Amino acid sequence: MSNLAIKIESLGKRYQRGSASNDDGSFRHWLSKLFRTRPGKKDTFWALKELQLDVPAGEILGMVGRNGSGKSTLLKILSGITPPTTGRAILNGRVASLLEVGTGFHHELSGRENIYLNGAILGMRRAEINACFDEIVDFSGVGEFIDTKVKHYSSGMYVRLAFSVAAHLRTDILLIDEVLAVGDAEFQKRSLGKMNEVVRDSGRTIVFVSHDLPVIRQLCTTAIGLDSGKLFTSGSPEKVIGNYHDSLLLPGSSKIQWRGQLANKVAALTVNINGQALSDVPAIPASQTLKIECRITHEVNLAGKLHIAVYRQGTRLFTIQDRKIFSPLVSGDISLFKIAAHRLRPGNYQLAFGGITEFDQGRWFYAEDVGSFTVTADWKDDNDRINFGWINAS
Amino acid sequence: MDHRELVGLLAWRDFRVRYAQTFVGVTWAFFNPLVNLLILSFVFNRVAGVGTQGTPPLLYAAAGILGWTFFAEAASRAGESLMGNQNMVRKIYFPRLALPASAVVASLPDLVVSLLLVLLMLLIQTWWAPSQLYGLIFLFPLLILTAFTAGTWISALTIRFRDFRFVVPVLLRLGLFAVPIAYPLSQIPAQWQGIYCLNPLVGLIEGFKWSLLGLPAPSPVVWLGLPVLITLFITGLYLFHRVERYAADHL
Numbered sequence: 001m002s003n004l005a006i007k008i009e010s011l012g013k014r015y016q017r018g019s020a021s022n023d024d025g026s027f028r029h030w031l032s033k034l035f036r037t038r039p040g041k042k043d044t045f046w047a048l049k050e051l052q053l054d055v056p057a058g059e060i061l062g063m064v065g066r067n068g069s070g071k072s073t074l075l076k077i078l079s080g081i082t083p084p085t086t087g088r089a090i091l092n093g094r095v096a097s098l099l100e101v102g103t104g105f106h107h108e109l110s111g112r113e114n115i116y117l118n119g120a121i122l123g124m125r126r127a128e129i130n131a132c133f134d135e136i137v138d139f140s141g142v143g144e145f146i147d148t149k150v151k152h153y154s155s156g157m158y159v160r161l162a163f164s165v166a167a168h169l170r171t172d173i174l175l176i177d178e179v180l181a182v183g184d185a186e187f188q189k190r191s192l193g194k195m196n197e198v199v200r201d202s203g204r205t206i207v208f209v210s211h212d213l214p215v216i217r218q219l220c221t222t223a224i225g226l227d228s229g230k231l232f233t234s235g236s237p238e239k240v241i242g243n244y245h246d247s248l249l250l251p252g253s254s255k256i257q258w259r260g261q262l263a264n265k266v267a268a269l270t271v272n273i274n275g276q277a278l279s280d281v282p283a284i285p286a287s288q289t290l291k292i293e294c295r296i297t298h299e300v301n302l303a304g305k306l307h308i309a310v311y312r313q314g315t316r317l318f319t320i321q322d323r324k325i326f327s328p329l330v331s332g333d334i335s336l337f338k339i340a341a342h343r344l345r346p347g348n349y350q351l352a353f354g355g356i357t358e359f360d361q362g363r364w365f366y367a368e369d370v371g372s373f374t375v376t377a378d379w380k381d382d383n384d385r386i387n388f389g390w391i392n393a394s
Numbered sequence: 395m396d397h398r399e400l401v402g403l404l405a406w407r408d409f410r411v412r413y414a415q416t417f418v419g420v421t422w423a424f425f426n427p428l429v430n431l432l433i434l435s436f437v438f439n440r441v442a443g444v445g446t447q448g449t450p451p452l453l454y455a456a457a458g459i460l461g462w463t464f465f466a467e468a469a470s471r472a473g474e475s476l477m478g479n480q481n482m483v484r485k486i487y488f489p490r491l492a493l494p495a496s497a498v499v500a501s502l503p504d505l506v507v508s509l510l511l512v513l514l515m516l517l518i519q520t521w522w523a524p525s526q527l528y529g530l531i532f533l534f535p536l537l538i539l540t541a542f543t544a545g546t547w548i549s550a551l552t553i554r555f556r557d558f559r560f561v562v563p564v565l566l567r568l569g570l571f572a573v574p575i576a577y578p579l580s581q582i583p584a585q586w587q588g589i590y591c592l593n594p595l596v597g598l599i600e601g602f603k604w605s606l607l608g609l610p611a612p613s614p615v616v617w618l619g620l621p622v623l624i625t626l627f628i629t630g631l632y633l634f635h636r637v638e639r640y641a642a643d644h645l
Contacts, residue, residue: 027557027558028557030554074452076642079485079487080487081485081486082643083639083640097487099486103482103484103485104484104486106411107594108410113407113410116403117407120400120403120404121486121488122486122488348410
């Protein structure tokens with residue numbers, strides 16, 4: 001395969017743990033390390049380990065994984081910011097990266113000046129920037145403010161301009177960390193369209209990190225999932241997202257981030273929708289009823305209530321309790337939550353799960369993102385008139 | 395890939411930002427060296443009564459301090475450049491050497507303005523145009539190279555050892571007295587001159603005084619600084635290259 005854009009061979013990156021507290025980068029620390037006769041046990045961890053991956057040119061590669069799974073480290077290595085500890089990554093062509101919005105922008109300079117500066121930092125010549133200057137400005141929608149100092153920009157304008165510069169660069173490979181989440185919906189849509197266009201028209205390759213799974217599903221031609229620095233799934237976005245969901249919900253896994261005093265008491269739960277694992281239910285027709293089962297796997301010697309909460313785009317829509325009065329939480333007990341799907345607008349929803357104990361004890365646990373589901377659009381106008389958003393939990 | 399544009403734009407950014415807000419900012423740039431000049435001239439020429447090779451003391455010190463001020467400013471800015479731009483270093487790949495290089499370039503306008511000021515002093519004081527001004531053609535590139543070399547060393551060491559940044563101002567303050575700004579090289583005992591001249595700045599400062607004041611050529615022993623400079627330049631680049639790879643991890 002000659003037209004590989006990216007070839008990654010047994011790539012690994014090791015970091016020193018707790019380097020912030022221990023190794024303060026001082027000369028004294030270095031000296032003490034130098035004269036220590038037997039080096040102490042090194043506390044290191046692998047942010048990436050034995051990564052093997054080929055990305056053909058012209059693909060949009062989506063990358064999913066929990067926080068700390070190594071996504072950003074991989075992007076940093078690919079963009080050349082930090083070298084790998086083992087292995088290597090070969091990139092064919094010029095690379096531009098947008099790992100954070102507006103790095104390289106200077107507040108005291110105008111939008112125009114920042115376009116040239118940022119372009120140069122990303123490796124473009126003045127003539128190249130001149131050639132697409134108008135396009136950059138048009139796309140960013142900054143318009144008449146182009147000669148205003150960017151410190152007076154709204155954060156939206158800032159993001160738009162930064163993305164616009166990176167997207168218009170004539171580079172072969174574009175690396176984008178989760179930066180688009182900052183813009184408004186309209187701009188996100190245009191950005192995704194732009195990325196599509198860029199790949200289709202010029203055969204560029206994009207590596208794209210996002211927690212917004214529908215976007216990955218919609219935009220990417222291929223995807224990978226990272227977990228603890230290792231590649232655990234790759235292939236079609238659909239498959240990767242499915243596997244990613246599964247990995248979040250593995251029984252006994254600690255992958256769901258529990259919060260609260262009771263967090264350790266509820267190490268696991270199973271969530272299924274209509275008797276199936278979440279990943280097998282890509283979409284629920286609005287005519288169906290959603291049944292969500294949650295099971296406590298550890299015994300909690302307290303009386304309490306369990307609840308699920310449904311989120312849409314980060315906004316909590318509603319919460320359903322499983323019982324009216326506090327009663328003992330027993331291992332193995334299953335709480336069933338039912339929602340008629342037609343009461344939800346078509347779209348993607350995220351689930352959270354939690355519990356509280358009696359108020360005088362005031363203890364709780366809660367975890368977001370325990371699962372997600374999609375309601376499809378077989379949805380009638382009638383629903384609007386008949387239902388006023390009431391949800392009956394039973 | 396040609397990185398001159400990047401260096402130019404970064405330098406222009408630094409320069410714009412430094413003087414964007416204030417006219418006073420421009421004045422400040424010359425206030426510090428002016429105070430240094432007065433102190434040095436007072437201490438060495440007035441109090442200690444050191445001779446100035448037949449030129450007016452203030453003018454003598456001004457010719458001497460010109461190169462030193464640029465060196466101190468450019469080297470310390472270059473030394474801070476990676477720390478100061480750590481957001482960029484952590485999030486974008488670009489040749490890191492562009493940062494110290496641009497910091498040196500951004501200090502050039504100050505050098506040009508102070509040169510004009512010194513020439514103005516010359517005109518007012520003596521009414522003669524120095525005939526050895528052509529020497530500046532060699533002296534400026536060497537001065538810039540010296541500042542850049544120091545910048546690579548300082549920035550590389552600062553990344554590796556954070557506390558180094560506290561050492562730099564002390565060294566620079568010492569340097570103000572350790573290079574022959576307000577006193578001639580001949581003040582140094584003959585047997586120590588060889589060691590003294592290992593400092594590339596000694597030859598440079600002597601050279602500036604020779605060129606600007608029309609003094610007799612300094613003793614050839616000042617050339618000792620040149621091989622030292624070249625060695626430091628090469629090792630500095632090597633060190634910088636070693637450190638820059640991991641700069642994003644260390645910052």
